[in-house]
Amino acid sequence: MNSSPLLAINGGHPVTQSPVIIHKPHLDDTDFEYVQTALKSTFVSGDGPECRIFEQKLAQYLGVKHALFVNSATSALELAFRVKNFPKDSEVIVPNFTYTSSALGALYNDLNIKLVDVNPENGSLDVEKLEQAINPKTVAIVAVDYGGIPAEMNQIMGLANKHGLYVVHDTAQSIGSDYYGKKTGTQGHVSTFSFHGTKNLTTGEGGAVVTNDDQIAERIKILREKGTDKYSFLTDNQTRGYYEYVDIGMSYVQSNVLGALGIPQLAKLDKLNARRKQIAEYYLSELAGIKGLDFLKITEGSAHNWHLFGILVPAEHKYWILDALRAEGIMSNVHYTPLHRNKYYQNLGTDADFPGSMHFFNRLLRLPIYPSLTDDEMQNVVEAVKKIFKK
Numbered sequence: 001m002n003s004s005p006l007l008a009i010n011g012g013h014p015v016t017q018s019p020v021i022i023h024k025p026h027l028d029d030t031d032f033e034y035v036q037t038a039l040k041s042t043f044v045s046g047d048g049p050e051c052r053i054f055e056q057k058l059a060q061y062l063g064v065k066h067a068l069f070v071n072s073a074t075s076a077l078e079l080a081f082r083v084k085n086f087p088k089d090s091e092v093i094v095p096n097f098t099y100t101s102s103a104l105g106a107l108y109n110d111l112n113i114k115l116v117d118v119n120p121e122n123g124s125l126d127v128e129k130l131e132q133a134i135n136p137k138t139v140a141i142v143a144v145d146y147g148g149i150p151a152e153m154n155q156i157m158g159l160a161n162k163h164g165l166y167v168v169h170d171t172a173q174s175i176g177s178d179y180y181g182k183k184t185g186t187q188g189h190v191s192t193f194s195f196h197g198t199k200n201l202t203t204g205e206g207g208a209v210v211t212n213d214d215q216i217a218e219r220i221k222i223l224r225e226k227g228t229d230k231y232s233f234l235t236d237n238q239t240r241g242y243y244e245y246v247d248i249g250m251s252y253v254q255s256n257v258l259g260a261l262g263i264p265q266l267a268k269l270d271k272l273n274a275r276r277k278q279i280a281e282y283y284l285s286e287l288a289g290i291k292g293l294d295f296l297k298i299t300e301g302s303a304h305n306w307h308l309f310g311i312l313v314p315a316e317h318k319y320w321i322l323d324a325l326r327a328e329g330i331m332s333n334v335h336y337t338p339l340h341r342n343k344y345y346q347n348l349g350t351d352a353d354f355p356g357s358m359h360f361f362n363r364l365l366r367l368p369i370y371p372s373l374t375d376d377e378m379q380n381v382v383e384a385v386k387k388i389f390k391k
């Protein structure tokens with residue numbers, strides 16, 4: 001093994017003295033102007049005119065009938081199940097490698113979770129194991145686009161149709177990704193986006209429920225607004241501001257100020273995603289061929305929004321590589337701990353039940369990727385990885 005240059009973790013000089021952080025939202029003057037205008041209008045409460053404009057533009061961008069802005073993807077997932085009134089104790093299939101919110105929507109609605117293993121090459125629901133997990137109690141599948149890579153939705157929808165199941169597509173990370181020429185968010189019965197500060201499009205906190213189903217959309221408008229039929233308040237001249245309490249509900253609407261932020265964020269999304277793609281292509285070409293380093297498999301027929309850039313490294317050295325990258329000034333990070341390894345989900349299986357998930361988790365590290373990452377910074381990332389892998 002080549003012993004020079006000395007790694008920073010062993011006392012050598014780091015690749016950079018200015019740490020390259022793992023993610024950063026892109027916020028510019030247009031965003032500030034839209035927010036300021038909304039604030040000055042004094043319409044700061046939920047579901048205001050800017051929220052409605054953002055929803056219309058989002059629906060148009062995605063190519064769906066309804067996009068409903070809510071305060072998080074977690075709320076969106078809760079609503080996606082609340083609308084269905086599935087019998088208690090029904091079972092919902094959730095991939096084992098995901099964020100807790102993918103399961104919370106069903107759990108809040110008194111449904112049981114059945115965890116299913118993922119593909120060790122990209123963390124996506126393993127469709128073969130999915131079919132084996134379907135049983136008479138199964139009512140729904142949650143499909144997750146890990147890191148922005150679309151799940152295998154054709155196969156998942158095929159199985160769902162065969163068995164009469166409802167599909168909630170957790171597209172929290174995949175805004176702007178395509179699947180066979182259509183945006184993610186158009187494949188499942190309901191899709192749920194996140195606009196959290198880490199996402200490709202941000203409203204600080206926020207999310208959207210997206211669907212082509214008119215009935216689901218109408219009920220969600222009520223459920224997100226405390227069970228009232230207030231949606232018509234802004235649009236219906238007949239009711240003159242009168243509205244009723246027609247259902248049980250929650251307060252999941254978003255402030256008009258955040259709706260205003262969504263509009264310029266959406267307008268520049270494709271441009272920002274193009275910059276992410278440039279960075280990803282640079283990493284892919286510069287890091288190709290390094291022994292022991294693999295890239296995540298991109299689902300057939302899809303175009304990735306490069307929300308995350310993952311690398312798969314030798315499991316036995318993962319945490320050392322993470323520390324070594326950080327010592328070089330590159331704030332790499334791990335990601336989700338498989339659900340069954342968390343206290344709340346510990347009764348849902350063991351490592352042996354999820355070999356794909358464990359393999360993926362044990363090898364996965366993330367490299368910085370975001371539109372404002374400079375050329376110098378991305379070169380530093382590559383230099384640090386090569387230095388550590390002695391390439």
Ligand SMILES: Cc1ncc(COP(=O)(O)O)c(C=O)c1O
Nearest residue numbers: 072073074099101172194196207
């Ligand atoms: C796959 C997935 N689903 C849901 C969520 C929850 O998103 P939010 O923070 O908007 O509730 C996240 C959060 O990052 C996520 O990664």
